Amino acid sequence: MSESLEQAKKEIATLRNQLNEYNYQYYVLDDPTVPDAVYDRDMQALIALEKTYPELRSVNSPSQKVGGEALSSFEQVTHEVPMLSLDNAFDEASLLAFEKRLKDRLKDTATLHFSCEPKLDGLAVSILYENGQLVRAATRGDGQVGENITANVRTIANVPLTLRGEGLPSRVEVRGEVFMPRDGFVKLNEHQRQSGGKVFANPRNAAAGSLRQLDSKITAKRPLMFYAYSLGVVQPDSVELPDTHSARLHKLASWGLPLCPDIDVAEGGNGCLDYYNRILNVRDNLPYDIDGVVFKVNAITLQQSLGFVARAPRWAIAQKFPAQEEVTTLLDVEFQVGRTGAITPVARLEPVFVGGVTVSNATLHNQDEIHRLGVKVGDTVVIRRAGDVIPQVVSVLESKRTGDEADIAFPSQCPVCGSQVEKLEDEAVARCTGGLICAAQRKQALKHFASRKAFDIDGLGDKLVDQLVDADLVHSPADFFTLSLSNLIGLERMAEKSATKLLSSLETAKKTTLAKFLYALGIREVGEATASNLAMHFETLEAIRSASLEALVEVQDVGEVVATHIFNFFNEQHNTEVLEALLREGITWPTIEKPSEGNLPLEGKTCVITGTLSEMGRSDAKARLQLLGAKVAGSVSKNTDFLVAGEKAGSKLTKAQELGVEVWDETALVSFLAQHE
Numbered sequence: 001m002s003e004s005l006e007q008a009k010k011e012i013a014t015l016r017n018q019l020n021e022y023n024y025q026y027y028v029l030d031d032p033t034v035p036d037a038v039y040d041r042d043m044q045a046l047i048a049l050e051k052t053y054p055e056l057r058s059v060n061s062p063s064q065k066v067g068g069e070a071l072s073s074f075e076q077v078t079h080e081v082p083m084l085s086l087d088n089a090f091d092e093a094s095l096l097a098f099e100k101r102l103k104d105r106l107k108d109t110a111t112l113h114f115s116c117e118p119k120l121d122g123l124a125v126s127i128l129y130e131n132g133q134l135v136r137a138a139t140r141g142d143g144q145v146g147e148n149i150t151a152n153v154r155t156i157a158n159v160p161l162t163l164r165g166e167g168l169p170s171r172v173e174v175r176g177e178v179f180m181p182r183d184g185f186v187k188l189n190e191h192q193r194q195s196g197g198k199v200f201a202n203p204r205n206a207a208a209g210s211l212r213q214l215d216s217k218i219t220a221k222r223p224l225m226f227y228a229y230s231l232g233v234v235q236p237d238s239v240e241l242p243d244t245h246s247a248r249l250h251k252l253a254s255w256g257l258p259l260c261p262d263i264d265v266a267e268g269g270n271g272c273l274d275y276y277n278r279i280l281n282v283r284d285n286l287p288y289d290i291d292g293v294v295f296k297v298n299a300i301t302l303q304q305s306l307g308f309v310a311r312a313p314r315w316a317i318a319q320k321f322p323a324q325e326e327v328t329t330l331l332d333v334e335f336q337v338g339r340t341g342a343i344t345p346v347a348r349l350e351p352v353f354v355g356g357v358t359v360s361n362a363t364l365h366n367q368d369e370i371h372r373l374g375v376k377v378g379d380t381v382v383i384r385r386a387g388d389v390i391p392q393v394v395s396v397l398e399s400k401r402t403g404d405e406a407d408i409a410f411p412s413q414c415p416v417c418g419s420q421v422e423k424l425e426d427e428a429v430a431r432c433t434g435g436l437i438c439a440a441q442r443k444q445a446l447k448h449f450a451s452r453k454a455f456d457i458d459g460l461g462d463k464l465v466d467q468l469v470d471a472d473l474v475h476s477p478a479d480f481f482t483l484s485l486s487n488l489i490g491l492e493r494m495a496e497k498s499a500t501k502l503l504s505s506l507e508t509a510k511k512t513t514l515a516k517f518l519y520a521l522g523i524r525e526v527g528e529a530t531a532s533n534l535a536m537h538f539e540t541l542e543a544i545r546s547a548s549l550e551a552l553v554e555v556q557d558v559g560e561v562v563a564t565h566i567f568n569f570f571n572e573q574h575n576t577e578v579l580e581a582l583l584r585e586g587i588t589w590p591t592i593e594k595p596s597e598g599n600l601p602l603e604g605k606t607c608v609i610t611g612t613l614s615e616m617g618r619s620d621a622k623a624r625l626q627l628l629g630a631k632v633a634g635s636v637s638k639n640t641d642f643l644v645a646g647e648k649a650g651s652k653l654t655k656a657q658e659l660g661v662e663v664w665d666e667t668a669l670v671s672f673l674a675q676h677e
């Protein structure tokens with residue numbers, strides 16, 4: 001071997017080890033030690049060397065995560081150890097019955113310990129390592145025979161191509177779930193939508209579609225992840241493994257395999273129920289979809305004496321969560337008009353129990369969504385309700401069509417006031433152009449005005465607003481304050497007592513704050529935070545009303561679009577009249593007292609906060625810096641005076657370094673705050 005080849009071989013080995021180590025720190029320990037730039041530099045160096053010395057290439061090099069040649073079909077793989085499935089429990093009683101069955105069979109009443117694991121909603125995969133090298137990966141298939149998807153699994157970012165650590169068996173099969181994290185799923189679908197590709201109904205389908213690609217280069221671009229949850233073949237037999245399932249999982253982690261961070265060990269059936277409830281409570285906030293939790297008897301000797309029935313182990317059970325997806329019929333589509341005129345198609349459904357409640361309406365978002373789904377009235381549709389999110393129509397079961405389904409026509413005129421519907425080219429939303437002529441927009445605007453975060457008018461709920469508008473008693477918000485007892489009495493569910501009470505809460509509501517007043521006006525895209533920023537910045541309504549576009553974009557979080565909405569709002573005759581009328585009715589707020597200027601340590605300084613701060617939240621840091629006079633911006637530019645960079649800071653840190661912007665770590669921030677607060 002020539003000297004330079006020998007040299008390249010050494011360098012390649014060093015780079016591969018280094019990159020494997022970075023991957024392990026990132027994916028398994030969740031504790032990256034080097035910035036992305038360092039990782040990228042080493043990766044580029046490795047790729048360059050492998051290009052120069054093709055004879056030194058290897059399928060298990062960390063550079064090979066990009067996929068290879070496309071296949072024409074998948075080969076079959078016979079599992080040496082069958083891949084089993086799990087029995088299900090759907091309620092507490094069947095879980096406790098499972099515990100009792102175990103104790104009876106073991107003829108032992110001692111408390112059992114269980115490995116508790118989220119039941120990831122993806123696909124089971126078995127990965128074979130020989131002498132620490134990934135040599136084959138297969139799907140579960142029917143449990144006996146699966147498909148060879150080695151090339152695809154090699155591209156999954158957190159699957160190690162080479163194992164590390166001590167006590168590695170010469171052959172070891174690692175089993176676990178391949179899934180798509182939710183954020184990756186959302187991004188993938190956005191990309192698919194823009195590029196006209198297939199949009200996936202849920203992360204599971206997206207994971208399945210990505211893993212069963214004949215072209216591994218496509219799989220490589222999909223945000224898949226893997227978590228290990230068991231072992232298959234382990235050879236030689238003499239290999240010593242820990243004697244509990246949970247310790248074996250941690251052994252796998254020590255070899256570089258990623259584990260689900262939410263696994264735990266529980267005592268007895270009741271401990272399992274606690275775990276179930278704990279995970280159920282955080283279900284919607286987890287970064288991945290799960291459909292339940294899995295409990296496995298922890299002691300391997302007990303697993304062995306319990307054995308298997310048919311295709312499932314006796315020693316494990318999956319306790320399912322309530323389904324978040326169900327199938328029902330789309331009865332009709334109605335079009336609702338919102339506060340800003342946005343027209344939203346709403347699906348009326350045959351009521352169905354999903355995600356813990358009975359659902360009879362779901363949003364269809366907009367015209368593009370109807371188009372994308374290809375949905376028709378009368379269709380059988382899949383409904384998803386996750387957490388408190390509005391139920392969605394996720395897909396249509398076209399196979400259920402009878403031919404009697406009807407196309408959905410998007411209205412060209414407002415269904416409430418008959419004004420033209422307009423759809424701007426760069427907006428997905430169609431809007432009624434009727435403004436406050438439109439009773440629907442007026443009602444929504446009035447409801448918003450009276451709502452808790454705005455004028456907070458006690459006793460003035462949505463139904464009452466509807467009645468007041470329908471009875472022609474209220475046209476604009478100022479009219480609320482001219483209502484009299486005689487106007488109110490006689491309305492549905494309005495006797496003298498409740499009417500008197502409402503008048504008194506209207507009186508109380510007249511004393512407000514400038515921020516709430518601005519929020520209540522319902523200016524497009526001016527939420528609570530922006531309203532409060534506007535109030536702080538300008539201090540008086542007069543200053544805001546006469547502010548130029550340039551002056552408006554100076555306000556924290558106000559960009560050009562929002563500034564235009566604000567500017568247009570105050571330059572519209574009708575709105576001026578409403579404002580004047582409100583002021584005539586005696587709406588007042590206390591003058592805003594800003595901290596005295598000039599002696600604040602960060603007066604005139606602009607900063608940006610990024611990364612994770614361990615001692616305080618980012619919003620806490622922001623508020624504290626603002627109190628010291630700083631302006632906190634969202635992105636780094638040449639006008640940034642300093643960047644507060646917590647753990648795992650990414651592109652903002654890189655940009656700040658490029659621009660030579662001063663960078664504070666959390667320690668610097670904490671000590672600055674300690675000195676100046």
Ligand code: IVH
Pocket residue numbers: 083084085086117118119120121122123124140177229230294313316318
């Ligand atoms: S253990 C011998 N553990 O659920 C037991 N399965 O219904 C075999 N799954 O095909 C499976 N998370 O795709 C196990 N922590 C977990 C799991 C899990 C998800 C899936 C897996 C399996 C199916 C069984």
